[in-house]
Amino acid sequence: MRGLFHVTPSGWSGLGFAAFVILLVPELAGSYWLSVFTSAACFTLAIAGVAFLYARLGLVSLTQVGLMGVGGWVMLRLNHGTDLPFEVNLVLSALATMVFGWILALPALRLRGLYLALVTLMAAGGLEIVFATFQFPNGGEGFWGVTIGSSEPFRRPALAQSPEAYLRYVAICALLGFLLIELHRRLQPGRAWAMIRRSEAAAMAAGVNVTLYKTWAFGICGLLGGAAGALLAGSLGLLDDGTFRASESVMVFALAVVGGARYWQGAVIAAALYKILPPLLSTWGVDADLAFVIFGAGLLHAVITAPDGIAGQLRGAIVARFARKERADA
Amino acid sequence: MLEITDITVRFGGVVALNEVSARFTQPIGGIIGPNGAGKTTLMNVISGFVEPAGGRIERDGQNLLALAPHRRAHWGLRRSFQKEEIAEDLTVFENVLVQIDHGRAERGRKSAEVLRMLELVGMADRMDKPGEALNSFERRLTDVAKCLVGSPRIVMFDEPAGGLSIDETRQLGRLIRAIHDETGAQTLVIDHDVDLIREICAETLVLDFGKRIAFGPTSEVLDNPKVKAAYLGTEEIGI
Numbered sequence: 001m002r003g004l005f006h007v008t009p010s011g012w013s014g015l016g017f018a019a020f021v022i023l024l025v026p027e028l029a030g031s032y033w034l035s036v037f038t039s040a041a042c043f044t045l046a047i048a049g050v051a052f053l054y055a056r057l058g059l060v061s062l063t064q065v066g067l068m069g070v071g072g073w074v075m076l077r078l079n080h081g082t083d084l085p086f087e088v089n090l091v092l093s094a095l096a097t098m099v100f101g102w103i104l105a106l107p108a109l110r111l112r113g114l115y116l117a118l119v120t121l122m123a124a125g126g127l128e129i130v131f132a133t134f135q136f137p138n139g140g141e142g143f144w145g146v147t148i149g150s151s152e153p154f155r156r157p158a159l160a161q162s163p164e165a166y167l168r169y170v171a172i173c174a175l176l177g178f179l180l181i182e183l184h185r186r187l188q189p190g191r192a193w194a195m196i197r198r199s200e201a202a203a204m205a206a207g208v209n210v211t212l213y214k215t216w217a218f219g220i221c222g223l224l225g226g227a228a229g230a231l232l233a234g235s236l237g238l239l240d241d242g243t244f245r246a247s248e249s250v251m252v253f254a255l256a257v258v259g260g261a262r263y264w265q266g267a268v269i270a271a272a273l274y275k276i277l278p279p280l281l282s283t284w285g286v287d288a289d290l291a292f293v294i295f296g297a298g299l300l301h302a303v304i305t306a307p308d309g310i311a312g313q314l315r316g317a318i319v320a321r322f323a324r325k326e327r328a329d330a
Numbered sequence: 331m332l333e334i335t336d337i338t339v340r341f342g343g344v345v346a347l348n349e350v351s352a353r354f355t356q357p358i359g360g361i362i363g364p365n366g367a368g369k370t371t372l373m374n375v376i377s378g379f380v381e382p383a384g385g386r387i388e389r390d391g392q393n394l395l396a397l398a399p400h401r402r403a404h405w406g407l408r409r410s411f412q413k414e415e416i417a418e419d420l421t422v423f424e425n426v427l428v429q430i431d432h433g434r435a436e437r438g439r440k441s442a443e444v445l446r447m448l449e450l451v452g453m454a455d456r457m458d459k460p461g462e463a464l465n466s467f468e469r470r471l472t473d474v475a476k477c478l479v480g481s482p483r484i485v486m487f488d489e490p491a492g493g494l495s496i497d498e499t500r501q502l503g504r505l506i507r508a509i510h511d512e513t514g515a516q517t518l519v520i521d522h523d524v525d526l527i528r529e530i531c532a533e534t535l536v537l538d539f540g541k542r543i544a545f546g547p548t549s550e551v552l553d554n555p556k557v558k559a560a561y562l563g564t565e566e567i568g569i
Binding site for chain 2: 188192195197199201203205207209
């Protein structure tokens, strides 16, 4: 258990940020911004999943928003079709998406780099067509559960009926997602993934079952994406196929790189760029599409000068500042 | 005893190994040969990274070719590569622990074994150092410690002395010689450093263009005119 519960400075800052979001943000934000922040918190969880896969194993998945759609679909179906509590539906949605992620991943396990990215993008395209064709359940009859006209009301968690409480609920779920990733990183799977990223041959020589651990990582990525989609369904009450286009998966991955895939701050920055920046620009009277120009500039910046993303640059600057201060004090 | 029988490997039309056989009976054996002779290919076959077209590899009654690569590591096969494969974001301790993570021993025993082997190679005082902060010799020593944990049966080093200074090579040679006494494992070493091979290997296999050209006690093998001609580059006389 060596170092398992050690909290790093980055960990403390993460816990502090979570406390800020859970305790203060719901009190300060109006109803519009509560909805925006809740959506951003959901996408933070999804981006954490795809960033984890990229940072730990170097694998590119362009299906994450599609997997969010799967989680959202299962959540809506269970919510309208059963009387199970929200929490049970959330867990079932996340697990169902994890299994779905595994099924998608199995043919792709022998692929890497561009070919893996293309296969996952095609899967996202397939999901986009399924969502557009069959729509999301809204309380109708049958397997697809779609009815024309007004939809049935969505049951939010008993603990989080109000928008403020629901933002807190989602923030806690996102925090649990980050803790799940960190726990894995510090245990056997994290070490196995580090070896696989170094070299698959070296990992096999170290006794690592590469197929098992790659599948495991895809499962966690799917689990987090599914949970994020289920929470998004809880926030909005109904989902629209336009949210889960394949192009959004590409955008989410690109922003995970811009934010910094290796750090928790990177997922938060990426979600803020994706979900908070456009409404912020609209509020300032600027065309929200300007966000795409900013995303492109951010991606160029990451590719050319900041391989660890904005979060990596910020951390580097902070470490350098402390080092200078220590030298000055000495 | 490691028994390699009639191993043949083909890459398309190229025969990388042509019915190579050898029975390694000594604690430390060497594999030498000029570049492209098939040394690393043979090690890759033993590791499971290359599937041979034919042949057998057995040790203690176990047919190694029947096991998946990671299962060979669980069985007791250890392998170090030409370039030290140390994960940058794991500490020295964690890099070694990976090798026995799959085992069923309790965590405390695994940690104690990792510590013992880090002490043996002289890296215990740097066990919390991340892989990215290690110099090449420290990485090589960490690699050696990885090969020693978990009751290894066969340990293979592929050019372990590449890029090391004379003193570092001597220290590495001492460590390799200690492996059999410490763990009971049989060791195979590929290297171009003939002095190192002569010093540590009791028997040596020489390959050239994928064929075995000599096998036996190292001093005899290195004096073999065929070996001198093929490997050391001297003129072949009277053969």
